[in-house]
Amino acid sequence: MRIVIVAALVTAIISAFVLYSSNYDTRQLEAKVQAQERAIEKARSDIAVLKAERAHLARPERIEPLARAHGLGPASEKQLVSSPQNAVDRVVAAQSSGAKRKGE
DSSP: OOOHHHHHHHHHHHHHHHHHHHHHHHHHHHHHHHHHHHHHHHHHHHHHHHHHHHHHHTHHHHHHHHHHHTTOOOGGGGOOOOSHHHHHHHHHHHHHHHHHHHHH
């Protein structure tokens, strides 16, 4: 009978230790998850702020005076092409005329 009581006591102590250990590990994991969730929420908030800043900085009425101050202006008709093939033809023509000039 004493052996059964001692075995039950040892089993209870081991079970208590295992339960305490698993509870401690679970709390640590919960703390890590909460920290990661806070970091994710902060990153989402930062992304929202950056998107708003980009939208503010990319406004045409803000960029136009800055571009003009640097000597830039709207594209002229010479700079625009109707198709990609026209663009390739212009580049080829410019390169061939540049090669002729160097050869002269």
